[in-house]
Amino acid sequence: MAALTELEKQNLVIGFRKVWNNVISEPFCVSMTRYFREKIYFSPKAPRKRTSSRKKQVEAVYLAYDFVGDPTKEQQELFAQSFGCCRWYWNHALADWKKTGRIPTPASYKKDNEWLRVPDSLALANVQLSLEAAVSDYLSGERGKPRFKKKGLCRNAYTTNNQDGTVRLDKDSLILPKAGPVRVTIHRPVEPGGILKRVTV
Numbered sequence: 001m002a003a004l005t006e007l008e009k010q011n012l013v014i015g016f017r018k019v020w021n022n023v024i025s026e027p028f029c030v031s032m033t034r035y036f037r038e039k040i041y042f043s044p045k046a047p048r049k050r051t052s053s054r055k056k057q058v059e060a061v062y063l064a065y066d067f068v069g070d071p072t073k074e075q076q077e078l079f080a081q082s083f084g085c086c087r088w089y090w091n092h093a094l095a096d097w098k099k100t101g102r103i104p105t106p107a108s109y110k111k112d113n114e115w116l117r118v119p120d121s122l123a124l125a126n127v128q129l130s131l132e133a134a135v136s137d138y139l140s141g142e143r144g145k146p147r148f149k150k151k152g153l154c155r156n157a158y159t160t161n162n163q164d165g166t167v168r169l170d171k172d173s174l175i176l177p178k179a180g181p182v183r184v185t186i187h188r189p190v191e192p193g194g195i196l197k198r199v200t201v
Helices: 006-021 073-100 106-110 121-140
Strands: 028-030 040-042 068-070 159-161 168-170 173-176 180-185 198-200
Touching: 073 106, 073 121, 106 121, 121 159
Parallel strands: none
Antiparallel strands: 068 180, 159 198, 168 173, 173 180
């Protein structure tokens, strides 16, 4: 095989650069049997995944426990008010989304409705997340259009999250924000070593 001239070497390098720059994601093979005895393989690096979290991904097992509660009369009134506030926010946020295409935050309603400060703030925040997920599923075609919630026909419930021990089990009681200790019947032991993430009342 004849030796390459300087001009041929420059053209070869330029050709490699053009092929390399045109690669998007898939590995490819360039055969230069005219100049080399074996093939030259290029395997570009996979695009780096962008994420807002720097924590390493760890496999986790999620367990759900259903315990029967025995709240006091004051706690029952607080829960009933929380259910109503969550239902009210869902309906008004859904109506505003239909008008403007945007879902207002719970804080935007608290200015004119002070009674929305009665329930746990994370309860309304979780309603906002649920409504955003429902709207996203509707726009993607996975589910139907979100509907309004009517008292007596929808499920009375709200979800709160654990933030630095605000939600925890203490013997035979479940500590909840604003409600305090609520007596519960723990009919089966809780697996040790786990982290309590959220509670749905």
